[in-house]
Amino acid sequence: MLHAPADKTAISPRMGPNAGRGTPAVFTAAVKAMIKAAPAILAAFSLSLSTAQCASSSGVTKEEVRQILKENPDLVLDILKDHSETVLEIAQQGNMLRKRKAMLTQWEQDAKQKKVVNLEGRAFRGNPRAPVTIVAYSDFTCPYCRQSEQTIAQLLKKYEGRIRVAFKVLPKEDPVSVTAARYSTAAFMLDPAKGWLFLDALFSGIDQYEREGEDFIKKTTESLGYDFRKLKAEAGGSAVQQRLDADSKEADGFGISGTPHFLVNDLMIRGAVSRDLFEEAVDKALQLAGKK
Numbered sequence: 001m002l003h004a005p006a007d008k009t010a011i012s013p014r015m016g017p018n019a020g021r022g023t024p025a026v027f028t029a030a031v032k033a034m035i036k037a038a039p040a041i042l043a044a045f046s047l048s049l050s051t052a053q054c055a056s057s058s059g060v061t062k063e064e065v066r067q068i069l070k071e072n073p074d075l076v077l078d079i080l081k082d083h084s085e086t087v088l089e090i091a092q093q094g095n096m097l098r099k100r101k102a103m104l105t106q107w108e109q110d111a112k113q114k115k116v117v118n119l120e121g122r123a124f125r126g127n128p129r130a131p132v133t134i135v136a137y138s139d140f141t142c143p144y145c146r147q148s149e150q151t152i153a154q155l156l157k158k159y160e161g162r163i164r165v166a167f168k169v170l171p172k173e174d175p176v177s178v179t180a181a182r183y184s185t186a187a188f189m190l191d192p193a194k195g196w197l198f199l200d201a202l203f204s205g206i207d208q209y210e211r212e213g214e215d216f217i218k219k220t221t222e223s224l225g226y227d228f229r230k231l232k233a234e235a236g237g238s239a240v241q242q243r244l245d246a247d248s249k250e251a252d253g254f255g256i257s258g259t260p261h262f263l264v265n266d267l268m269i270r271g272a273v274s275r276d277l278f279e280e281a282v283d284k285a286l287q288l289a290g291k292k
Contacts, residue, residue: 011258011271012142012172100277107267107281111288115266118250119166123192126156126164131289132265132282134165137251139172139259140180140202141210144272148260149203151275159282162291167199168247170259176210179235183217185243186234187226194224265289 069076117135124133136152138145152165167188171181180202188195201220202209209216221228234240251261254268262269262278265285269278 011260012139012144099273100280103269103273103277104280107284110267111284113266115254115263115268117166117263118246121189122166123188123195124164124166125152125196127161128164130162130164131291132159132163132285133263134163134282135263136165136167137170137247137256137259137261137263138167139170139177140184140206141172141174141177142259145260146203146206148262148272151272151278154275155278155282158279159286162286163282168251169244170248170251170256171244176213179214179217180206180209181244182235182240183221183231185240186231186237187221189239189243190226190231190234194226197224198226 117133119133119135134152134155136145136148138148155163156165169181169184171177184195184199184202187198198220201224205216205220218228221231254261254263258271260272262281264278264281265288267281267285269281
């Protein structure tokens with residue numbers, strides 16, 4: 001699976017084998033869009049500047065150059081292929097701007113709709129009485145979720161005392177994801193403080209866990225001071241399953257179909273987004289709470 005760039009939305013489905021494999025499609029879509037909008041691109045693109053300058057010196061107007069390129073799209077395609085990295089940067093920047101605009105509009109509606117989240121018995125990172133609660137709907141096998149964990153850690157430092165974080169796991173329908181979810185949930189239920197250490201160990205060691213399976217779980221739990229047999233029994237119990245089912249039902253109620261998703265008080269963040277956009281959500285939530 002590919003890690004998603006920090007400035008674009010990335011959502012890993014809760015099921016299916018092709019999560020995180022969208023980069024080639026992004027490039028193809030970007031190229032098609034660039035070809036379709038070639039005149040506008042060349043006007044904004046640095047290549048167009050040099051083209052126009054050359055045209056001017058030879059007595060050809062910019063409009064004539066644009067018309068030639070419209071009639072010969074293969075020329076545009078050749079330029080785009082030669083500057084594929086720049087094309088992707090432009091596509092990503094445009095996607096980021098569209099994402100931000102859409103999300104800001106969405107947050108205006110979110111602010112009017114109270115989200116009821118069940119946090120009874122949940123462990124928090126940060127100030128347990130903070131005015132802003134970030135609820136992460138996540139999955140250990142999702143690369144975008146691991147990326148977002150790093151962003152959350154940075155937010156906890158920047159907004160120390162003003163935010164708290166809760167974690168809800170939404171596993172995909174595969175044994176690796178489900179087993180990780182069950183053990184993590186059990187770890188939190190047995191010892192909330194150690195639960196966060198277990199979560200960190202799973203996220204950072206997910207590749208090793210996928211290779212070693214339960215042996216990795218056993219070594220991790222023992223290193224954290226858990227009784228592995230007790231943890232295993234808890235992971236296979238009804239209480240863990242009930243919590244996972246309840247979190248899944250809650251997520252469905254919010255229209256969450258993949259990971260990661262986040263609630264920042266009542267504001268929804270869909271997918272892995274840039275730290276700047278995440279900070280905008282926190283700032284808005286603080287403002288709405290009268291704490292900014």
